[in-house]
Amino acid sequence: MPAKHRLSASVDADLVAAGQAAVAAGSADNLSAWVNDALRRQSEHDARMTALGDLITEYEAEHG
Structure with a gap:
């Protein structure tokens, strides 16, 4: 199990x-x-969206 870190955050009720x-x-x-x-x-999700953005950029560079 990864190490845990205690944090304090304000969260919507x-x-x-x-x-x-x-x-x-x-x-x-x-x-x-x-x-x-x-x-x-x-x-x-953020990592997938970054990868998708990179893929789109690469596609547009190759295919216009």
Whole structure:
């Protein structure tokens, strides 16, 4: 398991409620795990969007 780092963040109340609901429903172990999963998904999404942008740039350079 990767090392964990404690952080403090201000989060919209509706998002905290969504995380707490996920924990209550059993789809997340705890709020920290739910937030960690959301951050991981966003990070992976950002990487995919960067790769897609690079692919489009390369395609346009080759094909106009």
